[in-house]
Amino acid sequence: MGLHAQGFIISLLVLLPNLIFIFFPPRSVPGSLDSVPLIFTLLERAGQITCFMMPILFGRMIAAEPLGVSAILMALCMLVYYGCWVRYYRSGRAFAVLFKPWLGIPVPMAVFPALYFLLLGVWLQSWLFVVPACLFAAGHLVNSWSVYGHVRS
Template sequence: MLGSLGFSYVGLIYLLMLFIPNIIWSKNQPIDYNNVQENKILLSFERVGEVCCTCSVLIFSDFNLASFSTWSLWLIVSFLLMLLYEICWIRYFINEHTEENFYRSFCGIPVPLASLPVTAFLLLGVYGKVIWLIASVIILGIGHIGIHIQHLKIKK
């Protein structure tokens, strides 16, 4: 449950799936982006969670592919959520770059650009049985999803 130290190529793939769209977004932010003063507590949770998740997902080899078992379903669902996350980014990039498009739900999933990767990383932690990632994702989720909800409420 503590994790086996070693490089995780699966973790690297997840981080690339996470960071590449965010880098592109930094150059394509919503035209009506409301750069509100974010809650400092939520922002602290988000930053700590980001650092801890990034480290955890890379330094534990437990996330790498193993022989298929029913436990592998955690990884499959996690990866499917990351694919949905990518679809949400594509949806944002091909449509008008507005906050409405950025925060709109996807198949009933609220704030999908925040909730999908957080859930995917949580399930990756369950798959790898690494408590450090699970704890890190909970911290990240409180901050990241909380900030997205804060922005969504201000938008309305």
């Protein structure tokens, strides 16, 4: 356990597009969206907080781990995720594009950050990282799928 720049970078890579999103919000946001059971929102939030804080708190452990296939797959997840953000901005910030499938993958802007954090747990071979990633994935995917269903219809 201990702080290290790599831990900050791992969290920042996912957060950066979301920080930009604050200043350039979507257009054409529906007036109301179907809500999902509260448990999924709670899982998503608990998973988000934990997934973003764990790499920071365990940065030294991450820095000590040699790069492997999981780390390469994490980088690919980020490339696809950033590509989805580019698609969103090129669309004129259309809300529906945030949930639009890409190459047959539904809600890719939810799938790829979830995979990124799951792969971090695999890379580190640590349940301490896998469990929060699963909580985040469950909540984020269900919430995003619900919104996608609403904007699709």
